[in-house]
Amino acid sequence: MITHKKLPNGFVYIEIKNSAAEAKIALQGAHLFHYARVGEEPILWLSEVSDFETGKAIRGGVPICWPWFGFSEDKALPQHGFARTAMWDCVSCSEADEKSSSVILRLTHSQESLKMWPYLFELDLHVTISDKLTMELKTTNLDCNPFSITQALHTYFSLSHISDAVIKGLDKKPYLDALTWKDEVQEGDITFNQEVDRVYQEVDREITLYDKNRTLHVRNENSSSVVVWNPWIEKTSRMSAMNKDAYEHMLCIESANAFDDARVVKPQKSHTLKTVIF
Numbered sequence: 001m002i003t004h005k006k007l008p009n010g011f012v013y014i015e016i017k018n019s020a021a022e023a024k025i026a027l028q029g030a031h032l033f034h035y036a037r038v039g040e041e042p043i044l045w046l047s048e049v050s051d052f053e054t055g056k057a058i059r060g061g062v063p064i065c066w067p068w069f070g071f072s073e074d075k076a077l078p079q080h081g082f083a084r085t086a087m088w089d090c091v092s093c094s095e096a097d098e099k100s101s102s103v104i105l106r107l108t109h110s111q112e113s114l115k116m117w118p119y120l121f122e123l124d125l126h127v128t129i130s131d132k133l134t135m136e137l138k139t140t141n142l143d144c145n146p147f148s149i150t151q152a153l154h155t156y157f158s159l160s161h162i163s164d165a166v167i168k169g170l171d172k173k174p175y176l177d178a179l180t181w182k183d184e185v186q187e188g189d190i191t192f193n194q195e196v197d198r199v200y201q202e203v204d205r206e207i208t209l210y211d212k213n214r215t216l217h218v219r220n221e222n223s224s225s226v227v228v229w230n231p232w233i234e235k236t237s238r239m240s241a242m243n244k245d246a247y248e249h250m251l252c253i254e255s256a257n258a259f260d261d262a263r264v265v266k267p268q269k270s271h272t273l274k275t276v277i278f
C-alpha cells in the first residue's frame, strides 16, 4: 500500500507498506527517512530531534547529496548541495507484487537551482522497497554542455551500539581522512572508538556492516567511493538535530561518487548511482 501523508505542519511524505517491509519518503529532498523489514528494528537511523520543516534537511535516513558532495567552490552554497532541501515531485508509484513497491521522485532545474548551479538537469530517485532497499539516483543532462557531479546517498544506519559496529570490505583501500586531510590506506576492518570521517576510493566490492544484532550488506553500482562517518562525542555536540548520545546508535556508510570519483555527464546522457542494502 502506498499512501500520501501530511504532518500537521503541512510536511508531506509517502508511506509504503507491503508484506516485506515499510518505508517513509519525504517529498522534500526525496528523503527516505524510515525503512524497516517486517518483524525487524528499523535499518535506517532517524534522529529523535530531527526537523520535519520546509527548507531543513531531515537528520537521518538517506539524505541525497547532489550535485556536489561536501562544500561547493562557492562556500556560501549549502554543504552537500541543494537537492536534499528542494521539493521533488512523485512521478510514479507501483507495486510489483505484495512484497515489492516502487516510487520514482523527480527534481528538475529551476530558477533557484540555476542561481546555484548553471545547468539544465533531470534528477530521478527510484526507490524499491522489499526485503531489500534499492535506491537508484539517476542524473540526466538536459543541458547543451557537459557537467561534473559529485554525490552521495548519505545513508545513516541504526546500530545497537557503535562499540559493536564493524565494517568489512574496505581493507587495503585508500581513503582521504577528512579530519586531517591526509591520504591513508585502510588496514583491516573498521571499528569505532573516536570520530571517523573518511572518503574511501577504489571501492569495488560489497561492504558488510556487522552489528551485535544484525549483519547488513551494501552493494553499489557505478560508484567507486564510499564515505564512512561517525561524529563521536565532540562533533555530535556541535551537530544540528542530534542528541548528545546520538553517535552511539548511528553510523553513516554512504554510497558515493565523491572527490576523485566525480562523474562527468554529457548532454542528453545519464549517470545512475545505485545502492542495494540487504
Ligand code: TA6
Pocket: 057, 063, 070, 079, 080, 154, 178, 197, 227, 229, 252, 254
Ligand atoms: O558525510 C560526512 C559529512 O560530510 C560529515 O563531515 C558531516 O558534515 C556530515 O556529512 C553531516 O553533514 P550535514 O550537512 O548533513 O550536517
